[in-house]
Amino acid sequence: MSRKFKIRDQDKLYFVTFTVIEWIDLFTRKEFRDIVLESLKFCTINKGLEVWAYCIMSSHLHLILGRNGGEPLEGIIRDFKKFTSKKILDSIKTGAFESRKEFLLWHFGKAGRKNPNNQNFQIWQQHSHPIELNSNTKITRCLNYIHQNPVKAGIVLSPEDYLYSSARNYAGLLDCLIDVILLE
Template identity: 50%
Template sequence: MTEKYKIRDQDKIYFVTFSVVQWIDVFTRPDYKNILIENLNYCQKNKGLEIYGWCLMSNHMHLIVGRNGQEKIQDIIRDFKKYTSVKITNAIEENPKESRREWLLWMFRKLAEKSNKHQKYCFWQNEYHPIELSDSMIMQQKLDYIHNNPLEEQIVNNPEDYRYSSAVDYAGGKGLIDIKFIE
């Protein structure tokens, strides 16, 4: 990770993005999306992850995160990415309805062959580019950016209508993940 993108202060809030290798559209099925949701909930309950905002798109996920425990943010992210990459590739392997199974697994396997870090499959891009959100204006800008992703992609007419986002929470509803509101 370059010097520009490092988590320096564990008590700050960060904007991060996780992208699938080659920007492959994997999150087109609820089963794969739910693996991420379940693991984010696990990280909140068991690792001290605080989520202020999030949005899952077809090939990437944006989060605004902090922590409320002793575990370092980068360690939580590392464990999240490692666990979900294995769970999602296993789900693809085992899904008889996955029409792109052979191609997806071939791509992930080929990319792993080029990596010293991955053994069987390479699912996530290595970087997640944490950006420290130092004031409320920058936090709101990133939150708006996250929530407007599905709108920009013409998936929904209103950000709060997108199921895989915290926009519904900020609009007064209840989303899939418990969030801590930006004040």
């Protein structure tokens, strides 16, 4: 069975998870979370990406995604992952804030050298395990899973208390980091 990312129906919503190689806690740094958020904003404005839900955890992010245009969803995802990888690597190499510079570059370099799809470095795991959300039950289950992730991890007591999650949007809070399309 192929592990390649496959979107069967471009008009459906999908639950996806993007995981940092070796589950490295990359997103403990605000600078890296901001790169992800800015890229999601860019893709919604310029590429037709629809973000219905998200949560950025320390080593991965969960999303419910769709699209509203001609560009295939897998192409948008490929571009998102490629762009965020380059920006994060540049930030690691040039930023004085990152105390784990050598550690991160060594691990990302090791993963990149093992993968023929990369030139030098790899930040994201190749596969995202898309789940087509073709029923209200699946949508509700995935939305709850995404929003409960920081609660289950013991980071917050309530989903809407976690700043890097669309649970804030769904709770009607005004200080949300990105706009999402609310599921009804």
